[in-house]
Amino acid sequence: MRTALVTGTGLIGTSLALALASRGVRVHLADRDPGAVRTAAALGAGTEEPPEGPVDLAVVAVPPAHLAAAVAALQRRGAARGYIDVGSVKGGPRRELAALGGALASYLGTHPMSGRERSGPLAATGDLFDGRPWVLTPTPETDTEVLNQALELVALCRAVPVLMDADAHDRAVALVSHTPQLLSSLLAARLRTADEAAVRLSGQGIRDMTRIAGSAPQMWLDILSANPGPVADVLAEIAGDLDEAVRSLRAMESADEHKRAAGAAGVEDVLRRGNAGRERVPGKHGSAPAAYETVAVLITDRPGELARIFADAGSAGINVEDVRIEHATGREAGLVQLMVEPSSAPRLTAALRERGWSIRP
Numbered sequence: 001m002r003t004a005l006v007t008g009t010g011l012i013g014t015s016l017a018l019a020l021a022s023r024g025v026r027v028h029l030a031d032r033d034p035g036a037v038r039t040a041a042a043l044g045a046g047t048e049e050p051p052e053g054p055v056d057l058a059v060v061a062v063p064p065a066h067l068a069a070a071v072a073a074l075q076r077r078g079a080a081r082g083y084i085d086v087g088s089v090k091g092g093p094r095r096e097l098a099a100l101g102g103a104l105a106s107y108l109g110t111h112p113m114s115g116r117e118r119s120g121p122l123a124a125t126g127d128l129f130d131g132r133p134w135v136l137t138p139t140p141e142t143d144t145e146v147l148n149q150a151l152e153l154v155a156l157c158r159a160v161p162v163l164m165d166a167d168a169h170d171r172a173v174a175l176v177s178h179t180p181q182l183l184s185s186l187l188a189a190r191l192r193t194a195d196e197a198a199v200r201l202s203g204q205g206i207r208d209m210t211r212i213a214g215s216a217p218q219m220w221l222d223i224l225s226a227n228p229g230p231v232a233d234v235l236a237e238i239a240g241d242l243d244e245a246v247r248s249l250r251a252m253e254s255a256d257e258h259k260r261a262a263g264a265a266g267v268e269d270v271l272r273r274g275n276a277g278r279e280r281v282p283g284k285h286g287s288a289p290a291a292y293e294t295v296a297v298l299i300t301d302r303p304g305e306l307a308r309i310f311a312d313a314g315s316a317g318i319n320v321e322d323v324r325i326e327h328a329t330g331r332e333a334g335l336v337q338l339m340v341e342p343s344s345a346p347r348l349t350a351a352l353r354e355r356g357w358s359i360r361p
């Protein structure tokens with residue numbers, strides 16, 4: 001990738017522009033707030049000058065409610081060869097773009113799983129995405145070129161690409177990102193009217209749990225408006241758990257020894273289930289379950305080949321965790337290495353063979 005246009009030079013746009021610019025990409029910056037562009041440019045994220053012709057990749061990093069309109073406007077101008085967004089929700093913006101008559105082939109929805117509770121270019125850092133998952137949601141109609149450009153951008157930002165279906169992504173982030181935001185806000189909201197003497201005792205536990213309660217409400221309202229059902233589902237389950245925890249704690253106050261013991265067992269169960277869940281959270285810098293198995297697929301250099309492989313893997317119910325592409329010099333062919341969980345490799349091999357792909361042993 002030689003040139004990129006980043007629209008929305010807040011936290012995420014400026015962070016990725018800093019990463020691209022530091023790796024030799026000529027980055028053009030745009031934002032509806034001229035001050036944000038100026039600040040991003042002054043930080044070394046790119047130039048305020050508009051590009052002279054279409055760039056290789058346009059990246060849209062504006063709040064979720066404005067993503068589809070911003071992509072459609074760039075497409076109408078022919079601003080780039082490929083268009084991606086980095087919004088925290090993926091199903092809605094894609095459907096909105098379709099409704100606006102946008103070109104779905106040259107668009108790819110993506111989401112870097114890294115951020116902060118602060119907004120704006122001054123909160124940006126060029127290493128924000130190092131080692132973090134970056135979700136890409138190609139469909140069978142996604143152009144191979146835009147997918148390749150997006151994979152290159154993810155590599156330049158030193159992130160780890162994860163391919164997923166857009167709606168599956170939205171359900172996943174409901175659990176690992178959107179519900180945590182609401183729980184953090186709900187807990188922090190309890191402090192609002194608490195005695196000063198109590199708040200003064202705040203230690204690391206409450207700090208850890210409420211850091212993201214400092215996030216921008218408008219941004220999160222946008223995100224939650226685009227994913228209310230899946231978040232409500234997770235929250236309703238947690239509400240059930242909370243009711244149970246309250247019952248257990250009340251039982252611990254009982255004069256009856258058996259009730260107290262049952263209550264304690266209930267609370268202990270919550271704490272142990274918490275330990276088990278916590279153990280599954282990958283380390284901050286990508287200690288993703290690392291031992292993937294590779295399935296190597298031969299492809300010819302035809303439009304849409306890559307997107308078709310990912311769609312076939314998706315319809316076989318397999319998550320592709322990482323991907324590498326080797327181009328065969330002098331031949332219109334290449335080798336795509338799909339990295340999957342070891343237990344999924346035989347299923348993926350069989351599913352792709354069944355659909356006519358040539359798998360290299």
Ligand SMILES: NC(=O)c1ccc[n+]([C@@H]2O[C@H](COP(=O)([O-])OP(=O)(O)OC[C@H]3O[C@@H](n4cnc5c(N)ncnc54)[C@H](O)[C@@H]3O)[C@@H](O)[C@H]2O)c1
Nearest residue numbers: 008010011012031032033061062064087088115116119120
């Ligand atoms: N904050 C996070 O932790 C995080 C993480 C991953 C992805 N995201 C996603 O990234 C996107 C940007 O989030 P952010 O945290 O960088 O927000 P931000 O508020 O820091 O920056 C958004 C920028 O977009 C500009 N903008 C708004 N509407 C615009 C428009 N129509 N055209 C041009 N510019 C416009 C604003 O002026 C602002 O500078 C959002 O879609 C968000 O869901 C956020």
Ligand SMILES: O=C(O)C(=O)C[C@]1(C(=O)O)C=C[C@@H](O)C=C1
Nearest residue numbers: 088112113114115116117177212
């Ligand atoms: O670390 C934080 O501040 C974040 O909340 C970042 C976080 C997340 O949930 O992990 C928040 C929303 C984004 O869409 C992606 C990342």
